[in-house]
Amino acid sequence: MKSGLLGVVGYPIGHSVSPVMMNAALNASGRENILYIAVEAKPRDLERFVSSARYMNFIGFNVTIPHKVSVIKFLDRLHREAKLVEAVNVVKFVGEKKVGYNTDVIGVEACLTEPVNGKAVVLGVGGGARAAAIALWRKGFDDLFFAGRRLSTMNEFRKFIMRRNISARIVKFGSAELAQAIKQAELLVNATPVGMYPNTDSSPIPSNLIHRKLTIFDMVYNPVETKLLKVGKARGAKTINGIKMLVAQGAEAFRIWLGEDPDEKVMAKAALTALRRRR
Structure with a gap:
């Protein structure tokens, strides 16, 4: 053995x-x-x-x-x-x-078993965001937004989605474009480490952008209920943790x-x- x-x-x-x-x-x-x-x-x-x-x-x-x-x-x-x-x-x-x-794509797909479509916003442009991009593309999402902080990583991610023929817009954290996209979105995915232990008081976006028509999936699993998910639940959104x-x-x-x-x-x-x- x-x-x-x-x-x-x-x-x-x-x-x-x-x-x-x-x-x-x-x-x-x-x-x-x-x-x-x-x-x-x-x-x-x-x-x-x-x-x-x-x-x-x-x-x-x-x-x-x-x-x-x-x-x-x-x-x-x-x-x-x-x-x-x-x-x-x-x-x-x-x-x-x-x-x-x-195996991250399989992980994302396992969390999105219920039919959700329309506009999706993914926070992050790293490895987790790449897996989310492929999973959402396979599920038929055609209105995708990705948010990044550094121009260098945003440009690298832009090249990635172009190579994969995935239609998406890449915006900066804190921008008006991101705020508007979240307000209109049906799915929000956090593919950043923001909110992860020990920085559990952090959230990647302001609370006022969260609405009751939103499904929030946070890839962070420690804590099981991040601040983003707590606020989402309090504001009537459906939440999915990273476990x-x-x-x-x-x-x-x-x-x-x-x-x-x-x-x-x-x-x-x-x-x-x-x-x-x-x-």
Whole structure:
């Protein structure tokens, strides 16, 4: 039976409950000889970790903020979904090769099961936003807005959607265009880390932009109910937290690494229990 390490690499990484969730899944499937750990790596240290992970007996690892795009240049090959999204959140060692995958699209799709259409606004232009762009494009959204802060990342995202023939407008946080788009939107997706532990008093947008016809999906899962979701609920909007995405993308990563289905109920329970203990 396969043995070794799995893990998640990001910066910072202290907020992550992936080790608790994934180790629960490993134990439930009788994989006690595999351990899932968190690895904190600053951007300047990412290449060193990726190049040395196989020699530390890693089977593979997850990739989280802020490395989902930058990790690509250190890999040997991309799976078709990672090629499409141009972002990687799962790496698997296949022989001598480091292969990148993307399971975030599956995670987004798992959260948007009910029919929602019309105008959608995505906050962010990073790896999570790329996954959201592909998922929303597949679901038939044709009126998309994306919001960014830095012109450099906004321009990179603009090139990405052009390569994918996705029709969308890219606006700046704090702009009148973004405010107007949110007021007219039926779906709002937060693909930024704003509101994530420990900065739980932060919200990516002003409260007065939220309305009762809005469905708000926040990719942040720690805390389970972010300030954005709390305000949304108070103002009559429908809210979707990030736990379902966390579990869905993690379960797909498990299948990629080990070739079997994990117990997703065990994963969700472990993640929620860990988050409650951190309050």
